[in-house]
Amino acid sequence: MRSFGLNFSGLGSKAAAQTGSVRQRAEESAARLPPLLIAAERIAATVAQGVHGRRRVGQGETFWQFRRYQPGDPVQRIDWRQSAKREHFYIRENEWEAAQSVWIWIDQSASMYYQSDSALPEKADRAALLLLALSSLLIRGGERVTLLGSGVPPSNGRAVMERLAASISLRKENPPSTPPLEPLPRYSRVVMISDFLTPPAEIAQTLRGFAALGVRGHLLQLFDPAEQSLPFAGRVRFEGLEGEGAALIGRVEAVKAEYVELMEKHRRAIENVSSRLGWTCVGHCTDQPPQSALLALYQALAETPEAK
Numbered sequence: 288m289r290s291f292g293l294n295f296s297g298l299g300s301k302a303a304a305q306t307g308s309v310r311q312r313a314e315e316s317a318a319r320l321p322p323l324l325i326a327a328e329r330i331a332a333t334v335a336q337g338v339h340g341r342r343r344v345g346q347g348e349t350f351w352q353f354r355r356y357q358p359g360d361p362v363q364r365i366d367w368r369q370s371a372k373r374e375h376f377y378i379r380e381n382e383w384e385a386a387q388s389v390w391i392w393i394d395q396s397a398s399m400y401y402q403s404d405s406a407l408p409e410k411a412d413r414a415a416l417l418l419l420a421l422s423s424l425l426i427r428g429g430e431r432v433t434l435l436g437s438g439v440p441p442s443n444g445r446a447v448m449e450r451l452a453a454s455i456s457l458r459k460e461n462p463p464s465t466p467p468l469e470p471l472p473r474y475s476r477v478v479m480i481s482d483f484l485t486p487p488a489e490i491a492q493t494l495r496g497f498a499a500l501g502v503r504g505h506l507l508q509l510f511d512p513a514e515q516s517l518p519f520a521g522r523v524r525f526e527g528l529e530g531e532g533a534a535l536i537g538r539v540e541a542v543k544a545e546y547v548e549l550m551e552k553h554r555r556a557i558e559n560v561s562s563r564l565g566w567t568c569v570g571h572c573t574d575q576p577p578q579s580a581l582l583a584l585y586q587a588l589a590e591t592p593e594a595k
Contacts, residue, residue: 394481477504
């Protein structure tokens with residue numbers, strides 16, 4: 288599936304932005320940081336206005352609600368006094384009061400630096416914007432945040448935003464397309480932002496590793512609109528961004544239907560892998576407002592049940 292992360296060039300198509308040197312891209316990313324931080328804060332503020340609290344079940348001391356006992360619930364959590372008044376057993380649920388830790392990872396591999404039109408952001412730019420906006424939103428709610436694989440413990444405060452921005456501006460040569468598995472504390476949550484054009488089996492292996500640690504999380508799959516619809520015509524040369532080579536297709540229209548079907552099949556496979564392991568997966572196209580993806584991520588984090 289890596290061949291789907293393509294640079295499109297040739298007859299009947301618009302030339303895509305060329306991949307520069309690591310140093311050049313690092314300098315360009317650093318130059319965009321102040322506007323990027325401002326944009327992220329603005330988006331987070333917009334979404335925060337529409338979110339009314341994040342009450343959820345947890346290990347706090349403040350009573351939230353009673354709910355009916357379900358198979359698999361610990362017997363120790365049954366409220367016997369309340370159950371005696373009713374026909375069924377009931378669990379006493381408290382509101383989560385302790386600050387939670389969220390590890391966020393964005394894909395910085397070559398396929399993320401694609402844009403089919405100069406009016407659209409590169410997938411990597413949208414990923415960086417969403418990472419910072421989500422971090423801002425979580426920090427506003429008292430959560431602790433850090434980058435997965437950074438070795439820096441989760442924390443909150445304004446300094447965290449600046450550190451995150453500086454970290455993602457540092458480019459690495461041949462960065463991995465899947466995040467590193469590290470020993471996170473049980474009940475931690477992970478957010479991964481990527482185009483996820485790697486084989487579903489590789490993604491499943493990564494998620495299984497985290498699930499074995501009692502960690503759950505969320506995937507945000509980014510697309511450029513051209514990667515979904517293949518809106519090209521005529522004779523086109525497709526160049527792989529990650530060493531896949533090139534392919535010259537004489538008439539792109541003839542393969543469009545098959546391509547769209549394969550992309551949809553791949554997307555469903557990622558969703559199925561996530562669902563089986565208790566993770567969520569949402570898609571986001573770069574021609575859509577970032578607020579919709581941010582809200583979906585934030586709500587998913589708020590609704591995630593604690594791992595048992």
